[in-house]
Amino acid sequence: MSTFNVAMIGYAFMGKAHSNAYRQVRAFFSPRLEPRMKVVCGRNREGAESAARTYGWEEAATDWREVVTRPDIDLIDICTPGDSHAEIAIAAAQAGKAVFCEKPLANTIEEAESMLAAVEKHGVPHMICHNYRRVPAVAFAKSLIDSGRIGDIRHYRGTYLQDWIVDPAFPLVWRLRKEHAGSGALGDIASHSIDLARYLVGEITSVAGLLETFIAERPLPDDPSMRGDVTVDDAALSLVRFENGAIGSIEGSRMAPGRRNFNRFEINGSNGSIAFDLERMNELEVFFRDDADTVQGFRTINITQPDHPYTGHWWPPGHIIGYEHSFTHTVFDLLEAIADGRNPSPDFHDGVRNQRILAAIEDAAARKQWVEILD
Numbered sequence: 001m002s003t004f005n006v007a008m009i010g011y012a013f014m015g016k017a018h019s020n021a022y023r024q025v026r027a028f029f030s031p032r033l034e035p036r037m038k039v040v041c042g043r044n045r046e047g048a049e050s051a052a053r054t055y056g057w058e059e060a061a062t063d064w065r066e067v068v069t070r071p072d073i074d075l076i077d078i079c080t081p082g083d084s085h086a087e088i089a090i091a092a093a094q095a096g097k098a099v100f101c102e103k104p105l106a107n108t109i110e111e112a113e114s115m116l117a118a119v120e121k122h123g124v125p126h127m128i129c130h131n132y133r134r135v136p137a138v139a140f141a142k143s144l145i146d147s148g149r150i151g152d153i154r155h156y157r158g159t160y161l162q163d164w165i166v167d168p169a170f171p172l173v174w175r176l177r178k179e180h181a182g183s184g185a186l187g188d189i190a191s192h193s194i195d196l197a198r199y200l201v202g203e204i205t206s207v208a209g210l211l212e213t214f215i216a217e218r219p220l221p222d223d224p225s226m227r228g229d230v231t232v233d234d235a236a237l238s239l240v241r242f243e244n245g246a247i248g249s250i251e252g253s254r255m256a257p258g259r260r261n262f263n264r265f266e267i268n269g270s271n272g273s274i275a276f277d278l279e280r281m282n283e284l285e286v287f288f289r290d291d292a293d294t295v296q297g298f299r300t301i302n303i304t305q306p307d308h309p310y311t312g313h314w315w316p317p318g319h320i321i322g323y324e325h326s327f328t329h330t331v332f333d334l335l336e337a338i339a340d341g342r343n344p345s346p347d348f349h350d351g352v353r354n355q356r357i358l359a360a361i362e363d364a365a366a367r368k369q370w371v372e373i374l375d
């Protein structure tokens with residue numbers, strides 16, 4: 001096993017999830033490249049040191065520019081808000097490092113394209129973290145679709161609903177400001193539904209869009225007596241057409257009381273249907289028209305068999321896994337691709353395409369017209 005030295009920028013929500021993945025992957029998956037948790041970087045010395053101690057990084061740093069040029073680092077893992085992805089990724093590529101970047105790839109198409117240009121110019125491996133592709137039930141759904149089990153796909157219905165900003169007193173955090181996040185529910189969570197649509201169904205060619213911001217002002221995080229403008233969408237809806245003739249809908253909202261992390265899709269094909277809900281992530285609902293008439297009906301498969309994707313590395317059948325495992329699987333596939341000399345998937349090409357779809361939905365919503373996705 002050779003060692004692969006990782007530096008991670010940003011150490012909060014995603015930083016914690018990625019750190020856990022680097023710790024778990026070695027014990028459960030035996031990747032050929034062993035990730036060494038070399039340095040974690042944040043803006044605040046005390047916070048970075050505490051993250052290093054808590055999550056198991058060897059060193060803490062406060063200047064990502066220094067970190068990305070260190071000769072002993074092989075991979076830069078970007079877990080910061082979208083406004084810093086492009087600058088960090090481009091500097092990392094220039095320094096010859098592999099780049100693993102959180103979604104959405106950037107805040108604008110131009111930034112995303114410049115990131116793709118940089119990794120291609122410098123010939124470094126690149127991956128975007130759409131971790132839901134690596135939920136075993138989702139990967140199994142993909143294998144059912146690819147084997148033709150549900151026939152020609154006609155419908156994709158992707159809904160990603162949360163409720164953490166329903167309270168008008170919830171503060172104006174970075175995710176509610178366009179200059180930091182790029183967009184709201186659209187880029188934050190509908191981007192995952194778009195990625196799953198592209199992964200499971202095929203390329204999206206045109207979109208209609210509708211965006212809404214229900215609460216226009218919120219208290220400032222550092223001074224709740226003051227208020228500031230919400231500059232992103234609270235909810236986003238889109239109708240989509242796929243290259244292969246399928247049609248679909250994508251909905252993202254952080255204003256759906258009771259829906260905590262309801263990342264769901266249903267796919268209907270000419271021979272059957274598949275449905276998935278992240279809140280019941282070890283299960284996949286399937287309906288097959290070629291089942292005998294008398295026993296036809298939706299059934300629920302527990303996706304924990306040793307021959308289901310990824311699950312044989314964990315526990316015996318029925319011993320379920322959780323959210324964090326999707327990141328471990330993603331990191332495993334990233335390391336194996338690099339060990340093979342292949343680029344991992346999804347990569348920055350997927351990130352750029354996703355960004356074009358996000359922008360097209362915004363454009364369609366503003367113009368109240370269908371918009372084609374340009375190559």
Ligand SMILES: NC(=O)c1ccc[n+]([C@@H]2O[C@H](COP(=O)([O-])OP(=O)(O)OC[C@H]3O[C@@H](n4cnc5c(N)ncnc54)[C@H](O)[C@@H]3O)[C@@H](O)[C@H]2O)c1
Pocket residue numbers: 009010011012013014015041042043064079080081082084102103104129130131188
């Ligand atoms: N894959 C997923 O399912 C998923 C889930 C949540 C978030 N995300 C994405 O992950 C990224 C980070 O989101 P999060 O939820 O972890 O946010 P967060 O607010 O929890 O953490 C952001 C971190 O970045 C640090 N940071 C911000 N600017 C920085 C800078 N210039 N230099 C160094 N550190 C900086 C902050 O100090 C913090 O540690 C975003 O792109 C987000 O869209 C992905």
